[in-house]
Amino acid sequence: xxxxxxxxxxxxxxxxxxxxxxxxxxxxxxxxxxxxxxxxxxxxxxxxxxxxxxxxxxxxxxxxxxxxxxxxxxxxxxxxxxxxxxxxxxxxxxxxxxxxxxxxxxxxxxxxxxxxxxxxxxxxxxxxxxxxxxxxxxxxxxxxxxxxxxxxxxxxxxxxxxxxxxxxxxxxxxxxxxxxxxxxxxxxxxxxxxxxxxxxxxxxxxxxxxxxxxxxxxxxxxxxxxxxxxx
Numbered sequence: 141x142x143x144x145x146x147x148x149x150x151x152x153x154x155x156x157x158x159x160x161x162x163x164x165x166x167x168x169x170x171x172x173x174x175x176x177x178x179x180x181x182x183x184x185x186x187x188x189x190x191x192x193x194x195x196x197x198x199x200x201x202x203x204x205x206x207x208x209x210x211x212x213x214x215x216x217x218x219x220x221x222x223x224x225x226x227x228x229x230x231x232x233x234x235x236x237x238x239x240x241x242x243x244x245x246x247x248x249x250x251x252x253x254x255x256x257x258x259x260x261x262x263x264x265x266x267x268x269x270x271x272x273x274x275x276x277x278x279x280x281x282x283x284x285x286x287x288x289x290x291x292x293x294x295x296x297x298x299x300x301x302x303x304x305x306x307x308x309x310x311x312x313x314x315x316x317x318x319x320x321x322x323x324x325x326x327x328x329x330x331x332x333x334x335x336x337x338x339x340x341x342x343x344x345x346x347x348x349x350x351x352x353x354x355x356x357x358x359x360x361x362x363x364x365x366x367x368x369x370x371x
Contacts (some may be wrong), residue, residue: 153356154179155220158247159188160198164227164264164319164344171348173197175356181219206243212250216259223355224251227264229294236290241297248301253307258359261280261311261352263302267294267366270303272333276340282328299364312354316342317368327368339368 155172158184167249172180179199182190187201193203202218204211206228216224229240244263251259268274269292274281280281285292302311318338324343328350331337347367354360 142223146241152177153223153282154181154199154221155223155225155355156181156219157177157200157225157227158183158212158215158243159182159227159229160194160201161186162227162230163258163321164347165225166190166194167344167348168227168351169194169197169340170354171345171352175352178352178356180309181221182214185217185266187261190199206239206244207246209246209250212247213253213256216250216256217292221259223260223262225264225300225351226264228298229291234291236299237294241273241301241314242292244298244301248304250303252306259310260355261302261307262355263298263311263313264347265295265299265315266292266367267317268292269315269365270299270313270333272302273335273368274297275336277336313364314351315345315364315366316347318342319344319347321345323369325369325371327370329370331364331366335366337368339370342367 157165157168160169161184169180169182182198182201183204185205187203190201202215204215220257228243250256261344268285274285299313317337320341320343323341324345329338
């Protein structure tokens with residue numbers, strides 16, 4: 141097979157980043173833009189919040205509300221996405237919120253439509269969501285879990301939607317430890333749901349790079365992964 145014919149057989153990757161104006165969404169946009177042949181479409185309620193340098197990395201920026209099925213449908217159609225990365229919610233707030241759970245149900249309903257059943261999903265979640273535990277030692281994990289209880293409930297309900305029988309075969313859930321910026325090490329490790337995490341921080345750039353590499357795997361398989369950064 142000639143090099144040119146091999147290139148022609150590569151499947152184009154078009155990714156809709158839901159929550160593109162958030163810190164994790166921006167990190168995903170930046171990482172995706174570095175992957176050759178990948179089209180990046182940002183989806184957010186207020187595109188003016190995106191820095192011009194980030195907007196320039198996007199093939200398109202789509203205004204919409206993730207709580208509205210028609211907005212998600214329109215975004216998937218206009219982007220011709222075959223991947224959707226969901227990085228929703230204010231990671232800096234621990235107040236009670238339902239944006240993750242509600243938007244998950246909306247996106248779930250849209251993805252079950254015949255036109256969108258080829259689309260795969262990456263859900264950015266958190267350690268402590270679902271059956272996973274925050275284990276730090278000296279009882280600190282329990283204190284952190286209590287402090288984050290509202291956010292963890294929202295993440296857990298979000299996960300449950302995407303781990304449903306209808307979507308689990310095309311979804312990866314990525315649970316990260318506390319997200320930080322400007323601490324990238326280029327190294328992430330996985331750990332079990334009830335294992336003590338090797339560290340307490342995950343750099344957003346490292347997380348985004350992991351996601352990008354995962355969705356571009358030739359033999360991609362759905363999974364639920366607990367990640368943290370190491371030196």
